[in-house]
Amino acid sequence: MxxxxxxxxxxxxxxxxxxxxxxxxxxxxxxxxxxxxxxxxxxxxxxRPGRPRLARFGAVLRLTRAVLVDIARSNITVAGLILGRSKTRRSGFLRIQLRLRNPQALAVLACILTAAPGTAWVEFDAEEGWLLLHVLDLIDEESWARMICDRYEEPLMEIFP
Amino acid sequence: MSEAVLFWSVLMAQMLLGLAMFCAAWRILRGPRAQDRVVGLDALYVNGMMLLLCFGIRSGTDLYFEAALVIALLGFVGTAALAKFLMRGEVIE
Amino acid sequence: MSHAAELPLIVAVLVGLLVLTGAVLTLIGSLGLVRLGDFYERLHAPTLGTSFGMACVLLGSVLFFSVQKGRPVVHEVLIGLLVVTTTPVTLMLLGRAALHRDRQEGNRRVPASARPTRQPRAP
Incomplete structure (x- = not known):
């Protein structure tokens, strides 16, 4: 200030x-x-790291709640996957094209995805916005991509204008 | 009564955490590659930190808190340096 | 454990449950290190312990010391903050290091780049 x-x-x-x-x-x-x-x-x-400009405090709270709920849910899912039989599990890499370009927002997204069990951020291509993820439970690629876009990317674009 | 409840549950938790540390140590020894060993080491640090917190509850002093904090910090620095080493072959570029 | 004798029973049960839940979650995460078959799968395993496993143990510790000392003891939050902020960084670094090494060795099972590989056009 x-x-x-x-x-x-x-x-x-x-x-x-x-x-x-x-x-x-x-x-x-x-x-x-x-x-x-x-x-x-x-x-x-x-x-001088550059000041993050946070807009919309309500959006921050909503994102935090969504992340906590998702981490709790994926904790249970991943515990079941680890204890369950390995034949039924299918893991793999997943590519998603992001519209997000703000470096601070991308850093937050990377932390959310890696901290949640079941998803891990592996690589990001800054030119075209391709994100390479590793997902433990890759049954439906479409729903993972939609989930990340709707639940994380949209609020982050709102928070970091 | 509450003494017995706390004693047995914390003892049980400590045994489970010890088993978890054993699993992480198994992964460190087994490998097969360097990155597998580093993931095992990172898990070993976190498990050891939680075991210390349990010791703190059992003894009723918060001396263990500081040790847990130091372990958490050292674990981060150590794993980050090892990951950097795996990527480039040098810790300091 | 004579220091716990004057603790109310409900608090003791709650602390015991929280600590046990945290320990069980951490153990499942570490079991994942043994059971999962691939490095990238094993990268997911420790996050069980560092997310809710640790949160449960820390909450148990906060509750125990707050009741025992008769004042709020919340300095465990610092450990939680530290672990929550550092775990993604280390796991991301490790994932990238492993990807880099696999690509250098020409491992076919990892993607060559974050962009989707375009099919070469037919002549």
């Missing part, structure tokens, strides 16, 4: 992390944490 506090969210997160590590809110650690948070914000401003 200003020169004094260039990255307010990052600085606040640093302060909270410092207080969690110390497990107090007494004045001493708060003072050290404030200095740390300010220094962290300035260091980040010097490094």
């Amino acid at each position: 200003s020169r004094f506090l260039p990255h307010p969210v990052i600085s606040a997160a640093l302060l909270v992390m410092w207080l969690l590590l110390n497990q107090t809110v007494s004045p001493g650690p708060v003072l050290v944490g404030l200095v740390l948070a300010l220094l962290g914000g300035w260091a980040l401003a010097v490094l």
Whole structure:
């Protein structure tokens, strides 16, 4: 925002992390944490990673909920696949063409897909937007592609304009 | 009563986590390729961290928390460096 | 475990259930490392432990220490944040490294590029 506090969210997160590590809110650690948070914000401003512009806070919440539900569901599915018989499982690579181009949005999508059991981001072709995924349960390629476009890509395009 | 419940459930969880660490160690020893071993090592780190958290609940001190935090950090750095090494043959380019 | 004697029974049962669920999920994930047949399949296995397996154990720990100390103890959230943000990075790096190595060796079972291979036109 200003020169004094260039990255307010990052600085606040640093302060909270410092207080969690110390497990107090007494004045001493708060003072050290404030200095740390300010220094962290300035260091980040010097490094200039580019500021993500978040629009639509509601969309962020909706995406978070969808991701949590999907991770819970795929936890159960993958546990069943691992314990089940290996003959019925069919895994493989899957290609999807994305319209998403914002690098920060792509990074978030990569983290979501890799953190969820059952899907793993393998490679991305930045020129034409082809994404190479590995899917553990590749029964219906169409439905996987549709699921990723509808549930993740659309909200991410809304959040990162 | 609550003491017994907690004791047995945490002990059971620790045994399961120990078995999980054994599975990861089996994958490290078995391979067959370097990347398989690195995935096993990453899983071993995470399982060990959770085992430490269980020890913390069992002993009632939060000394184990710091050890778990350090293991989580070292596991990330170690696996990232190994993956980089597998890709290029050098850790620092 | 004398420190747990004054804990309410319902809290003890809840903590035990959470820790056991987390341990079982992690064990299934690690069993996947043994049972799944291919490197790219095994790449999915550890995420069981690092997503909900770890969340359950951390929740159990937060609940236990909060009740035991009589004040909210939430510094376990830091471990959760750390693992949630670092696991995708390491797994992605490992996947790319494996793909790179497989391509260098000319393994036919991995795709040659992220783009779909176009069929050569008939003359």
